[in-house]
Amino acid sequence: MARSLRVMVVEDEFIIADEIAAIVQDSGNEVVGPFGSIEEAEAAISAEDKPDLAILDANLRGKSSIAVADKLRHLGVPLCLCTGYRSDDLRAAFGDVAILQKPVNPHALLDVIEGIRRSRT
Amino acid sequence: MIKERSLPAIVLLVGLALTASSAWFADLYLARAEVAQSARRTESATSAVRLALDRAATAVRAVRAMYAADIVTSDQFIRFAQTLTRTQPNRSLGFYRRVEDGSRASYERRFRTEPAATLGIWERDAAGEPVRAGVRPVYFVVESGFLADGAEPPYGLDAAAPPERAADIKEALQRFELVASRQIRFSSGELGVLLYDPVLDRNGAVVGVATASLAFDQLVDTASRVSGVSGISISVAEPLPSSELQKEDELTTGPGNRRAFNLAGHSWTIAVAEALPGTNVRGWVLALIVGLGLTSTVAILAFIVSIQKTAEVTLTRTRLRAMLDGLGPLAWLLRPDGTILNANRAAAAAFGRPESDMVGRPFWEFLVDERGETDTERIRAAIGDALAGKDARFDFSIGSEEDRHVFDLWIRCKELTGNLVASAVDVTARYESEQAQLLLMRELDHRIKNTLQVIQAVIRRTAKAQSTIEGFERSLLGRVGAMSRAHELLAEERWLGANVSTLVRQETQSFDVGGNAIRVAGPSLRLNPKAALAIALAMHELGTNASKYGALSYPGGVVDITWFMDRSGAEPALVLRWQEAQGPEVKEPEHRGFGSMLIERSIAYELDGNATVEYRKEGLVCTIAVPLRTIRPFVPDQPARPVAAAAE
Numbered sequence: 001m002a003r004s005l006r007v008m009v010v011e012d013e014f015i016i017a018d019e020i021a022a023i024v025q026d027s028g029n030e031v032v033g034p035f036g037s038i039e040e041a042e043a044a045i046s047a048e049d050k051p052d053l054a055i056l057d058a059n060l061r062g063k064s065s066i067a068v069a070d071k072l073r074h075l076g077v078p079l080c081l082c083t084g085y086r087s088d089d090l091r092a093a094f095g096d097v098a099i100l101q102k103p104v105n106p107h108a109l110l111d112v113i114e115g116i117r118r119s120r121t
Numbered sequence: 122m123i124k125e126r127s128l129p130a131i132v133l134l135v136g137l138a139l140t141a142s143s144a145w146f147a148d149l150y151l152a153r154a155e156v157a158q159s160a161r162r163t164e165s166a167t168s169a170v171r172l173a174l175d176r177a178a179t180a181v182r183a184v185r186a187m188y189a190a191d192i193v194t195s196d197q198f199i200r201f202a203q204t205l206t207r208t209q210p211n212r213s214l215g216f217y218r219r220v221e222d223g224s225r226a227s228y229e230r231r232f233r234t235e236p237a238a239t240l241g242i243w244e245r246d247a248a249g250e251p252v253r254a255g256v257r258p259v260y261f262v263v264e265s266g267f268l269a270d271g272a273e274p275p276y277g278l279d280a281a282a283p284p285e286r287a288a289d290i291k292e293a294l295q296r297f298e299l300v301a302s303r304q305i306r307f308s309s310g311e312l313g314v315l316l317y318d319p320v321l322d323r324n325g326a327v328v329g330v331a332t333a334s335l336a337f338d339q340l341v342d343t344a345s346r347v348s349g350v351s352g353i354s355i356s357v358a359e360p361l362p363s364s365e366l367q368k369e370d371e372l373t374t375g376p377g378n379r380r381a382f383n384l385a386g387h388s389w390t391i392a393v394a395e396a397l398p399g400t401n402v403r404g405w406v407l408a409l410i411v412g413l414g415l416t417s418t419v420a421i422l423a424f425i426v427s428i429q430k431t432a433e434v435t436l437t438r439t440r441l442r443a444m445l446d447g448l449g450p451l452a453w454l455l456r457p458d459g460t461i462l463n464a465n466r467a468a469a470a471a472f473g474r475p476e477s478d479m480v481g482r483p484f485w486e487f488l489v490d491e492r493g494e495t496d497t498e499r500i501r502a503a504i505g506d507a508l509a510g511k512d513a514r515f516d517f518s519i520g521s522e523e524d525r526h527v528f529d530l531w532i533r534c535k536e537l538t539g540n541l542v543a544s545a546v547d548v549t550a551r552y553e554s555e556q557a558q559l560l561l562m563r564e565l566d567h568r569i570k571n572t573l574q575v576i577q578a579v580i581r582r583t584a585k586a587q588s589t590i591e592g593f594e595r596s597l598l599g600r601v602g603a604m605s606r607a608h609e610l611l612a613e614e615r616w617l618g619a620n621v622s623t624l625v626r627q628e629t630q631s632f633d634v635g636g637n638a639i640r641v642a643g644p645s646l647r648l649n650p651k652a653a654l655a656i657a658l659a660m661h662e663l664g665t666n667a668s669k670y671g672a673l674s675y676p677g678g679v680v681d682i683t684w685f686m687d688r689s690g691a692e693p694a695l696v697l698r699w700q701e702a703q704g705p706e707v708k709e710p711e712h713r714g715f716g717s718m719l720i721e722r723s724i725a726y727e728l729d730g731n732a733t734v735e736y737r738k739e740g741l742v743c744t745i746a747v748p749l750r751t752i753r754p755f756v757p758d759q760p761a762r763p764v765a766a767a768a769e
């Protein structure tokens with residue numbers, strides 16, 4: 001029996017953040033956040049208490065979330081970008097990460113979460 | 122231009138005309154001068170000849186006078202003649218005694234010299250040998266004589282023995298004055314004449330003739346010495362008829378170098394040869410003038426043409442240069458190896474250095490990109506293509522990240538010399554506009570996707586909250602409509618922001634059925650798009666709730682929407698209050714709906730503010746407080762960049 005994952009949600013649009021958080025929660029996993037700004041997200045990251053997965057918007061209130069991405073990647077946290085920007089542009093900046101194009105299909109998001117959970121067991 | 126073109130032709134014509142007229146005038150002048158000179162020479166020569174002839178005649182007359190007086194001995198005569206012939210042109214002087222045949226014998230006794238001593242009065246036979254003279258009624262015997270060459274005179278010779286001599290002597294005697302013989306050739310071979318002057322005694326009887334011989338050569342020598350004229354020739358015509366004899370005045374016959382005069386019963390003609398026979402001075406002078414004239418004309422012509430050519434070339438060059446410098450595009454002339462020969466002003470300006478700095482340096486040195494490097498290979502390849510006859514054209518970017526320029530560069534080989542023409546048009550603006558458009562498209566794409574994501578979430582949430590399809594539809598359409606109206610307002614303001622008052626009125630209008638249930642009051646304030654959307658959605662949720670359960674569901678119920686800037690806190694904040702009154706009594710709901718949750722949490726989440734919904738008995742009150750920093754429209758000092766650029 002797989003344990004539940006701690007999933008960090010970083011998204012500046014409340015309705016979307018709430019929706020993603022709901023999907024994560026409904027799948028039986030724990031939500032860290034959601035965080036609506038880079039500063040809040042960065043403050044929430046610590047090595048002792050790192051999440052199992054982070055779902056990131058690429059751009060929060062006009063700022064790139066690459067700093068958050070780098071910090072998480074440094075800690076070995078798998079990333080999933082949820083964004084309306086083109087994947088090509090994002091890969092150039094963020095490297096090889098999982099990308100879900102908005103509007104996010106809840107099932108695709110669940111597949112990503114499920115994939116991570118399986119790799120953990 | 123027409124004048125300049127015709128100038129050489131005019132110069133040529135004037136030059137030719139001047140040359141021709143100079144030659145003509147010179148020819149005329151020289152011809153006249155020649156004639157005049159010839160005439161002068163002939164005059165001098167003629168005068169000199171006449172002078173010499175006069176002297177000779179004078180000598181003969183002197184002899185006549187001596188013998189007329191019969192005062193002279195033979196020796197005296199010789200001394201006299203010697204003296205005379207030093208200054209006279211006479212070849213000889215002499216006296217012939219008239220001896221009648223009757224007194225021949227007594228006269229012959231006087232002879233002491235041979236052949237006369239032997240032969241008596243003598244003459245020459247056909248072979249020229251002396252023989253005793255035949256019997257004639259009268260003899261003219263050489264009695265005295267002097268020959269200038271010192272030879273012995275032929276004493277005793279009958280000078281009238283040859284019939285023509287007899288005729289001449291007879292002529293002189295008849296005329297009774299000095300007469301010249303016909304032109305004769307002396308035994309020495311010289312041409313000349315004899316002069317005869319009859320000698321008469323006191324009684325008027327003829328005693329003989331004084332005589333002199335003149336050689337033309339000698340006469341000419343004397344005349345030449347006196348006059349300084351060379352080339353004189355003398356001829357004597359046949360004896361003149363008596364009627365003409367008195368006319369000793371000069372008469373010109375034939376050309377200017379010939380004079381004739383009458384003297385001693387003959388017409389004498391004096392001719393003077395050309396000064397320099399064989400030398401055509403006039404011809405040479407004319408040739409010189411014509412040559413000089415033509416040479417000068419051609420030289421002037423060449424000079425003018427060269428000046429015109431130079432001026433033309435300079436003008437053409439200046440015009441071409443002006444055209445090149447006036448061009449907007451950059452232009453270079455390159456050698457086949459890529460070094461710069463010329464650069465126009467635009468090219469010099471684009472690289473901020475004078476043309477002289479560019480000339481002689483490789484073209485690609487100036488095409489440096491933002492990394493300070495230049496794609497030498499690409500340009501070399503393009504030059505190679507151009508030399509092979511293919512136009513090379515490509516976009517080329519130079520300069521730093523801050524000041525980047527993109528050029529549409531052409532390299533073509535259009536010159537016979539194999540040089541290349543490179544031209545470049547700055548297409549930076551077009552490039553940037555293309556880039557901006559691309560950015561805009563991506564941004565639009567992003568926003569649409571984001572909006573779709575929001576709508577997807579709204580749909581899911583609305584679906585969870587509503588138990589009937591009708592309720593779901595109404596609720597969803599209301600929310601989407603609210604979002605749509607807010608978008609519309611923002612679009613009108615080009616997404617720069619929206620006025621609070623406008624936004625609130627627009628969003629609540631549909632709930633105010635009577636038109637006076639909702640009162641809106643507050644200072645003018647602009648909101649950024651994010652804040653505008655959040656507040657619009659909040660107004661929609663509150664309006665929906667009020668129409669369903671609150672003040673707007675009850676006749677006479679009112680809603681006051683007011684806002685103000687609160688500057689009492691740590692940072693200025695907008696405080697917006699929704700206050701319902703005169704509606705039904707309000708009860709706290711059993712569980713909070715999506716609407717109030719959305720208001721409270723989205724305001725906190727997105728705008729760092731806080732929103733509270735209070736269910737007061739007298740009416741619902743919603744207070745939204747948001748810091749100014751999160752709702753103020755941002756002043757875009759730079760156009761939005763894509764996430765990739767922003768991520769750097």
